Amino acid sequence: MSFTVSRRIENLHPSDIRLMTKACERVGGINLGQGLGDLPVPALVREAAIQAIQDGQNTYTASEGIAPLRQAIARKLKRDNGLAVDADAEIVISAGTTGAFAATLAALFNPGDGVLLLEPYYGYHLNTLLLQGLEPQFLTLAPPAFSLEESALEAAVKPNTRALVLCTPSNPSGKIFSSEELAIVERIARKHNLLVISDEIYEYITYDGRRHISPASIPGLAERTVSIMGFSKTFSITGWRLGYAVAKPDLTKAINLVNDLLYVCAPSPLQHGVAAGLNAPSDYFEKLRNEYQRKRDIICDGLAAAGMAPFIPQGAYYVLADIAHFGYPDAKTAALALLEQTGVASVPGSAFYQGREGEGLVRFCFAKDDQTLHEAVRRLGKFRPA
Ligand SMILES: Cc1ncc(COP(=O)(O)O)c(C=O)c1O
Structure with a gap:
């Protein structure tokens, strides 16, 4: 017996974000691909949910x-x-x-x-x-x-x-x-x-x-x-x-x-x-901003030092970096080479564009603990041209 899938999903494919996550798991790398967010859940949110269950x-x-x-x-x-x-x-x-x-x-x-x-x-x-x-x-x-x-x-x-x-x-x-x-x-x-x-x-x-x-x-x-x-x-x-x-x-x-x-x-x-x-006090939101800004600065300084010029983000917790001059034919090849050489997973810029504009870009997620980010930044320096 064989069944077809619906026409609605015929042209849909799992994103390169999932592909990079799997590739990262295979090499035991640091996953700066997927936007998971590593910060602890605020106690008042956790406790109110637990109380509601009780x-x-x-x-x-x-x-x-x-x-x-x-x-x-x-x-x-x-x-x-x-x-x-x-x-x-x-x-x-x-x-x-x-x-x-x-x-x-x-x-x-x-x-x-x-x-x-x-x-x-x-x-x-x-x-x-x-x-x-x-x-x-x-x-x-x-x-x-x-x-x-x-x-x-x-x-x-x-x-x-x-x-x-x-x-x-x-x-x-x-x-x-x-x-x-x-x-x-x-x-x-x-x-x-x-x-x-x-x-x-x-x-x-x-x-x-x-x-x-x-x-x-x-x-x-x-x-x-x-x-x-x-x-x-x-x-x-x-x-x-x-x-x-x-x-x-x-x-x-x-x-x-x-x-x-x-x-x-x-x-x-x-x-x-x-x-x-x-209803958290307003300093919760202020601390959140400060914390992510520190992380943004760690990754952006590291990317600049590794020759991958970052487009400094104004918000959110991702950064696009320019890797065009490393000479890889496309962003996916570059992201896989980066993972192989440094053990750091990113997302190919092509995941965010229809045309070729993303082929010289990779995206890093910096919602990670500081120690992981420092280690990732240390490794990024090992990335070499094609
Ligand atoms: C722009 C944007 N919208 C929505 C989501 C997913 O949000 P939610 O977890 O609320 O479904 C993400 C997660 O990465 C996102 O980056």
């Missing part, structure tokens, strides 16, 4: 999530994002940011609709679009600043374009979109009646005194933005699978309908854990 909070919740968490999110959105949001009608808690993104796409678009991604993009954004039969469209932003130009964005919009995905701070470039760039997004989105989907999972990981700006806080954008946020990175709980979408009530209702069908609800006791985390 208290019997183990059954399904409402598909949009428990009220105390939605209320804590609404307070946080006001405090940190400048957004006034109705906790009962404008928030859906989902199975991670990934779940919120998938539910949003399924709820708001039809097969064949175009969705614009900014390159370098986050691979899950692309593959989730493909899985749902949407047409990915691309606009490449050039290093080192990855600036968004109005004329380029205008030119990238096609007749079937329905939405633009923003990732700020961005994985993999670390770019934080400025209020001027977001004003460009507003003008083009208004002109072409586009929805904006903003993945803000790294909102609390920002450097050099820069602050994250939520696209929905830009005048005119709240009405047409689905803000997608999560807890994986803020509380180092990537395995808990908790994120949420924030949008106007009619959009939220549709997203919640799909969220129910796909996931029923987010993990019940863990919702109580993150609700407690959102």
